[in-house]
Structures are given as structure tokens and as C-alpha cells.
Amino acid sequence: MRTLAIGTPQKIDTAKGKELITGICKQTMEEAFLSFDGFHQDDVADKKHHGGPDRAVCMYPHEHYAQWNDEFECTLPPAAFGENITASGMTEAEVCIGDIYTIGKTVIQVTQGRIPCSTIDQRLGYPVMKNMIKTGFTGYLCRVLVEGMVRSDDQIAVHTKDPLGVTVLEANTIYFHNPKNIEGIRRVLAIEALADDWRKKFEKRLEIALTTS
Template sequence: MRLLSVNVGSAVRLGNSVSGICKEAQSGSVRVMKLGLQNDAICDKKYHGGPDQAVYVYGGDDYDYWEQAHGLALEPGTFGDNLTIEGLSSLHVHVGDRLQIGDVELEATAPRIPCATLGKRMKDPKFPVAFRKSQRCGFYCRVLAEGELSADTAVIFTANEAPHRIAIVDMFELYYDPKPSRERMQQVLDAPIAIQARKQFQPKLDELNG
């Protein structure tokens, strides 16, 4: 795997809201810190950012999917991804998997859930539906080790070997499941998921447990 692009963005107005989704590739090195990338705008802090969602990663294989299946030749950062990684697919990542990129170490914590802002970014209000159906969601990471990053750096992928690990795409589908099983809910809560996701899923499990 290789780091194809490091992307940051400023706050821009999209319709009636302000968003940091519009990222651009950086030519030099960028500092990665516990709360995100240096000079990268995070506007909607209710759903984005924080130590467990500090970095959003999207796979080069996922971008290839959009071109091959939908004819969309998209630039790295189009979906608001901070890091675009060649040779990586969202379909093959599990919560707890780790990425070592130079001095920076990241741990996958949660899928990205599409919202209306993505539709505004793509100038297509129906695009979030296509994004959801694709399962090419990308994933958020917590920063285990800070450092500087630049494009064309090797990426070392270390899989989470926990026996009951949960795939990012399975966690993604759980957000849309109206009747999740107790076992699946417990599986996701046993994983090192983002605190935002934990706050959403724990009450559902409590309700199932009566």
C-alpha cells in the first residue's frame, strides 16, 4: 500500500451550511495530530472530528469503483478524505486494524455515514443514497502516534486479529438495520469503536437487553 494523497480543506459554504468536506491534495508534508490534520477545517463537530474520528481514510480501490461502476473520475479528497491510500478498499478493513505511515500510526474506529452535505458536495442530492448502497464508506481513525505525512509514503497495514472483530462495512450496515441482533450489537460494542458510535449503539443494546 502507498499513501496516494494527503488532503486538507478550509471551511466553505455549501448551500445554507458551512462545511470542511472540500479537501485538496497537499504538495508538502502535513502534521497529523491527535485531533486531526494541521490546518484542516472540521465544522460539524457533532458528527465529525474528535480523538476517535481524527482522520478520515478512503481507499484508492474505492475511488476506482466509482470510476468503473459510475463513470466518475474523482480526485483524492473529493469525499472529504484526509488520506487517500492506494491498494486499500473499505470492504476489507476491520475496526481495530492499524495503519503505519512513516511515524504516524492510525487505528480504524468507524465507518463514514453519508449525509446531505455529501450530496451538496457532489451537486447531487441523491448521491448519498448511491454512496450508502456502494458500501464504499471509507473509515475514521484515531491517531495512536503523531507525526508528519506526505504523499508517496509506504503504508504498513496490520490487521486486528481479535476472534470476533467486526468489519467496517458490517458496522456501516448496522447503522441502517432496523432490527439488529443482540449478538451483532454486542460484537460492535466489544470492538475499539469511536465514542460517537458507542453512544449511539449502547442504548440500542440496552433496549434489546430489556
Template sequence: MASALISLNVGKPIAVEYQGKVLETGIYKEPIQGDVFLGKEQIDGDGQADLVNHGGADKAVCVYPYEHYAYWENQLGKSLQYAAFGENLTVTGMLESDVCIGDVYQVGDAILQVSQPRFPCYKLSQKHGVADLPVQFLKTGYSGFYFRVLREGYLNSTSRIDQLESHAAQVSVVEVLRLLASSPKDRDPEVLQHMIKLEVLSSVTRQRFQKWLDEGAF
């Protein structure tokens, strides 16, 4: 299936209540129309509250496959609008099992490269009211993924998505996600070494794998 952009979504961080405390989160995004500029670290009009775990050059654009929406609507028992999972790009034809780390795409004028899986966090639980939703994301592999920006440019909700390069290593997004979610007994040191050498994989992910290797966490 050809890749396609279904919705372009942005949103600034807002304050919400979670477990009796105030939480700042950028997960509440809304679809937008018209041309918008994508810089090296985010789309104009977008923002992240937790700059340690979200945003930055390797996580400039969050992508989520629309194919998963039907599954989550059934699981959550409700209809879902675009940007339901805080993604910037809601897409089709880009499943985590098919998209590989280092693959390069053009969206509008911008050129983007797949950098890492999206690792689900508790803010999904806050938004949808399901305590174990991050665990469900990991079990299904329906995580989404991130782009880094190789060339800045304008895009809009009707922009084409064209794949420019398929990375030679052919390490899928879901392979990296499974390793990130693995227990020490299931980790293969050779696989960790292979991932560490994959320079197109985000630096924070490679550092995590290097730490596991150094600590013998396998």
C-alpha cells in the first residue's frame, strides 16, 4: 500500500489532572489545515512539555498509523478522532513492521528520516483513562515512530508522502520496540551490538542499548 498522510496535527502543552496532580502534556493535538513550517525540532504550532523524553532533533515528528485506530476503538469502546495518540502525522501504509530505521521520506518540502519507535508513556493513560494502555501498546507493537528532519520545509494536510530511500540494514521499527520492551533474559548481546552500530538509530536508544551491554543486562 502506498503511504499517505491522513491528518497533520499540532498542539501546545496544556495542564491536566492525573492521579490527583497537575500534569503538563503536549499529547492533546488537533488537526490543522494549510501550509505549516517544519523545522529541525518541531512543526510550527506544536510543543512538548517533557523535553527529556519528547521532542528534540531525533524525535521532531511523531507518526502513527491510522490502520491501528479500529483496533483501539474496539479496545477502548469509543470513537477516536485524528491525533488520538498525540501524533503529528496520522498516516496509512506505514506500519511499524514495514517501516525501517533510517528509511527516508519526503513530505511536502521536508525530507524526513525514521529515527526510533515511539515508546509509550503514562500520558496515554491520562488521555484515554486506561491505566495499562502503555503496556497494551508494547504488547501489540502498535507504537508509532519518530522522524528526524533532514531538510526543513513546508507541508500541509494534503502533502504527498514519498519514500526516497530504504535503509540497507532493514531493521524494522517493531524490532527495535521489541528490544526496548524486552526483559534481560531475552536480550541477545549480538543483537544489542548490531543496534549500537546502527548510526541512523537515535542516539538515546543506542546509548540505552550500550548501557545494557556494559552492565551485562542480558
């Protein structure tokens, strides 16, 4: 793990000088307790599109920071995208939906790719959102299977790989760029661990793809 970060919603001034209440600005921590609902002292402002047991933990690959820093000629702050955990060696191309990981004594399961929102751009002042969607470098969300204390120096280890092997990047590519890929949509829907919200979205895509094919 590179960074552990938590934070509750607060009012910020956006890059365009407007006020926004958001939980995206998180502070790095040495340790925090992880419950089924997420980290203690961590919360979201928009509960319709964020949070909940299927989206209790937000993770982002550390490897992408170098690309965004180069692309936007900046130095992004830690947890720049509002993620709880910034991790190395866990890119969207390596992590599959349904994979289970241990972090210290806790256990989490990947449930869906993250759908980036405009709050990222409003905080940072760069058009990161469209680039996340273009590349599929969105990060991903997890549910908690075993609660416990998490430390910033804890190792993240694979517990169980999902048998279907659908990577977050593959699912992101279908979701954002190939919504008429019926076979691909069905592969995603076959994942038992898929978050309910994403299941509904992919079911809708499948319905549309079948009626327009």
C-alpha cells in the first residue's frame, strides 16, 4: 500500500471558484478501522452515486499518478482522486472483479470499476475525468468481507482470484466504449460478486443491445 486516506464531506472552493460540498479531499492516515460500511471517519456527500456496502472502499493504482502528472504537467497530491487506498501492482488490467484481497487482518472484494465524476475535475482543475474514461484508468470499488484495523504499512495480498477472470479494465472498456458487446456484457453479468448498481447498469445495456442488434 502506498497511501491510506480518509475524510468526511467538507466545503471546498473548486478550480472555477465555486463552492462544493464533497468527501473527495481525504487526509493520509497511519491507521483507520475498516467496517462493512467503509472506514470510520470517512464518508461521501452524494450517497446516491457513492458509498454503500458494495462501494465501501475506493482504490486507485499508484502507477497512473506518473502518467497524469506528465499529461497535466503537475504534481498531484496524495489520494488526489478521493481514493481510500493507493496501491502498487494492482492496476485495472491486473485486478479482476470478484478478486478477494487481504489487508492486514481485513478482507475486501472488488465489486466494480469506479465511474469517475466531475468532482475530480472540480477539485484538481484538470480534465482528468474524460482521460480516466478514455483509458479505463478509473480505479475500482470494493466491499468488506472481514472488518478490522488497517495500517498504512499493511501489505495487500491476493486471497482468491475470481474464476471468471474479468478484469476491471475489460469491464470498463465494455461499459464506457462498447455498450453493444453482448458477449462481453454477459461475461460481466456472470460475475457473482458484481455490485448491485453495476449489475443493474449492465442489465440495462444488455436489454438495449439485444433490442438494437
